Amino acid sequence: MQALVYSFIALSAAGLGALAYFGLTFTPANAILLAVVFGCVCVVLMERVLRQRAENRLERAIEDLSRLLSTDAQAGAVLGQRINAIADLNPGQRLETVEADISVLGTVIRQVAEAVAEVEDKVAKANAARPSGTHSPDARMIAAPPPPPATPVSAPDPEPVIPLEVLRQALDENRLVHHIRPVVRLPQRRAVGYDLVPRLMLEDGELAESSDFMPRRGGKDLVRLIEATGLAEAVAIARRSRTGGQPAMLHIPLSRASLGDAEATEQLLATLDANRAIASALTFLISESNWLELTTRERAVVEQIARKGAGFSIANMRSLRIDIADAAALGVRSLRVDATRFIASPEKFTDFHISDIANYMARFEVSLMATGIGNERQIVELLDNDIILVQGDYIAAPGPVRADLVLESARPAQQLRRAEL
Structure with a gap:
């Protein structure tokens, strides 16, 4: 050239x-x-x-x-920490302790075997000395099989306080409202997103939390209606906040009741198609139990949602021992753990050191979020371990959305005082 x-x-x-x-x-x-x-x-x-x-x-x-x-260098540092941790375990001393325990256990097993052999010899001699047709009570006790262990009965999930009929009537009367709970980034404690929290306005003007009215058995049509209303509310908030120059990331509750219904998924995908400009600002909040129980068809719907620009946040994580790369490929943006349980017993969640897990997940562009923050000490400890996304009543309780950002049709008859988004 x-x-x-x-x-x-x-x-x-x-x-x-x-x-x-x-x-x-x-x-x-x-x-x-x-x-x-x-x-x-x-x-x-x-x-x-x-x-x-x-x-x-x-x-x-x-x-x-x-x-x-x-x-x-980062990988070398992590490997060095791992090697130091293994070196501090002192395996030689532990092996000696295990060998001593095994030796003692072997001695005990030998003594038990000798005692059982002696008992069997005595029973055999006693049976031989008795006339035929009679049996020793001791022999009957030895020959009798042990009773079967009692099968533990799992306690059923607590039912919501508000029955389905009352919930259906409240939805017909348009008494469902959506508040927002901020997700903040440490250390500035600046809001980087908001959870959409459905609440039910009772006849006396009080607000019922979602745990008090969300159906757990049956009522899937009501769950789909609540989640569809939440999606419409989130789209309106996202579009109007983006127009106002303050775009907001919204987390919308979603369950298998909607993912498993053909009509609901078709409407959801159509809504995302019509709002591609703000689809990246929408994150669907789904529980760990629902996520792990996804069927093949529901997983295909999740992939379609991710391709349209929306993401997912998995809540109530009981363990972080999952395939992070596979979750990221399905559009998972964050994993949520309870702050109190995670700080108290991190080994129940992951085999990583608590200071390494957030950086490891960040390699796949997945964030670790701590929820249920109750005091300042938890914030300091999370910040020391590079966990910077937090949420809880100590940070900010759920509050109403600004009046100019919500849908007109979604406003209840009893207007509440609106707070700033």
């Missing part, structure tokens, strides 16, 4: 010399000098351009190498 460019430069220089000689009546020496000067200038400019390109490529290669070295 460079040879072709240099050929064009030579031809251009020769053409310019010929033009100067024949058209501008230059002397042959002047024409040749003009052609040589023009060619030299073009060659110098070309070499400068090539040198700049080579320098740019070299800078990019150095930046890529620096990033790779930084990643390797």
Whole structure:
């Protein structure tokens, strides 16, 4: 390619010399000098351009190498911490203790076997000495099989306080309201998103929490209606906040009652198609139990939702020992753990050190969020371990949405005092 460019430069220089000689009546020496000067200038400019390109490529290669070295350094640091932790375990002493315990256990088992053999010999001699048709009471006791163990009965899930009929009537009367609970980033404690919290306005004006009215057995049509109303409310808030120059990330409750229904999923996907501009600001909040029980068809719906730009946040995580890469491929943006349980017993959630789990998940662009924050000490401990997304009543309790951001049709008859988003 460079040879072709240099050929064009030579031809251009020769053409310019010929033009100067024949058209501008230059002397042959002047024409040749003009052609040589023009060619030299073009060659110098070309070499400068090539040198700049080579320098740019070299800078990019150095930046890529620096990033790779930084990643390797972080991996080396994590590996060093792991090795130090293993070295601190002192396996030699532990193995000696285990060997001693095994030796003692072997002695006890041998003594038990000898005692059982003696008892069996005595029973056999006693049976041989008795007439036929009679049996020793001791023999009957030994031969009798042990009673079967009692089967534990699992306690049923507590039913909601508000029955389905009352909930259905309240929905017909448009007494469902949606409040928001902020998700903040430490240490600034600036809101980076909001959970959409459905609440039911009772006849006396009080508000019932979702745990008091959300059906647990049956009533899937009501669950789908509540979740569809929440999606419509979230779309309206996201569009109007984006228009006002303050875009908000919203977390919308979702369950298998909607994912498993063809009509509900069709409406959900159609809503996302019609609002692709704000789809990235919508995150569907689904519980861990629902996520792990997804069928093949429901998983396909989840993949379609992720392809349209929306994401997922898995709540009530009891263990972080899941395939993070697979979850990220399905559009999972965050995993939520209870702050109190996670700080008290991190080993029940993960095999990683508590200071490493958040950085490990960040490699897959998945955030770890601590919920149920109850005091300042928890915030300090989470911040020390690089867990910066938190939520809880200590941070901010759920509150109503600003009046100009909600749907007109979703406002209840009893208006509440509106707080700022």
